[in-house]
Amino acid sequence: MRRVYLDHAATTPVRKEVVDVMTRYMLDVFGNPSSIHQFGREARKGMEEAREHVASLVGAQPEEIVFTSGGTESDNMAVRGVAEALEKKGNHIITSAIEHHAILHTCEYLEKHRGYEVTYLPVDYFGMVSPDDVRAAIRPSTVLVTVMMANNEVGTIQRLAEIGLVCREAEVTFHSDAVQAAGAIPVDVEDLAVDLMSLSGHKMYGPKGVGALYIRKGTKIRPIAYGGAHEKQRRPGTEGVPGIVGLGEAARLARAEMDSRVSHVRYLRDRLISGLLEVEETRLNGHPSHRLPNNSNVSVAYVEGESMLLNLDMAGIGCSSGSACTSGSLEPSHVLLAMGLDHEEAHGSLRMTLGYENTVEDVDYVIGVFPGIVKRLREMSPLARKGEPR
């Protein structure tokens, strides 16, 4: 049976080149980068090259890149680290309702246990945060604004540069979770005026368990864990060199292949979206144009997401849903609800995220299978009314 992987927002396969570099840094160049002998120095050299690759991917200086265990740690470090470093200035944080849980739950922790106040900015129907809302929410006590660059569920790309400008004018530190964006679209920390930015390896064909936090020179931040003097005292622990060089190679490839990847997945995405929307009573979620080139997210009326996922899985297709039934917590996607979808629409959502290794044949196969699955489930649905839309 054909197997089609359409869940690149969850994770990507690791590139062969990346695996090769990593293998070398496990078998041959295995030293501890803190050691002064040549074994250690070789490992450090590889690590510093990786830092340069990651820095160039986002237009930063190498010394502004700190390696972490992934996007979640980067987000935690940015939010808690800045909030605690600026506790004398104030206790107010601004974020948006559609952030990743790594941001939202860190904010909730600070609210509940540390006496911080958090403003959760709303989004419009397309999942956009308004820069004016950011401006209006800033107070003298605001220590941090954190807004993601591109949303993991619906792919909406924020007007980040405008938000960055607002923050700069108000002299408020600005962080952005760019885990989905970096490697997928051009990202430049200068153009966007961000002070901190979270990145992850496994969303850009690198390994899992490694990420980075960009910290603009001069930004006040405290570590969130304590130990040795690694990463210029910003993040303790012997650096995970194999993962780090893997991330570096993934970043290098992403930068070199950016244009061809973007145009390929964008073409596939548009073909996929128009194919899926051929089925009646379906609609696109997220912004039609300010959107990650690889993201499609549709809501299918009268059917529930998990049952669609199971059927697609049986057809060899891997994707995801914002349905309550697939979310462990049994709440439908907070992102879709924040965009104003009702429970039923969120329940019937389907996210397919493409990768550059997908082909036109993959997309056409999915488009071919999809209507039959929807039909079968609709025939079973007590909500479906033939010829009589809700």
Add this chain to the structure above:
Amino acid sequence: MYNEKVMDHFCNPRNVGEMEDADGVGQVGNPVCGDVLRLAIKVKDGRIEEARFMTFGCGAAIATSSVLTEMVKGMSLEEAMEVTNRMVAGALGGLPPVKMHCSNLAADALQKAIEDYKGRLLRQEAV
């Protein structure tokens, strides 16, 4: 995540569809996740002769609906009133813990359908 029996009922659901001449109908929404099940029964001589379902829900919701329609066939109304969500899940060989609540849908819809049937009887007698 689901066992073979669950997947079998999900892929080949038994007794799906509406029932034109139902004796009792129960529709419930799951307060936990928002899924919906409509169950229709046909009753003869105090026993459930046939059951059919329509479900908007996850794999577990569809599979429990399906297995329920098989389970209750031939049961007396008294027996059917005793059916619990654990029994339904058990008939499927178990459900993942996070999916146990889905089986409530089936048990609740069954009770509602029986109550609906009894209510109709009472109204008929009153006429």
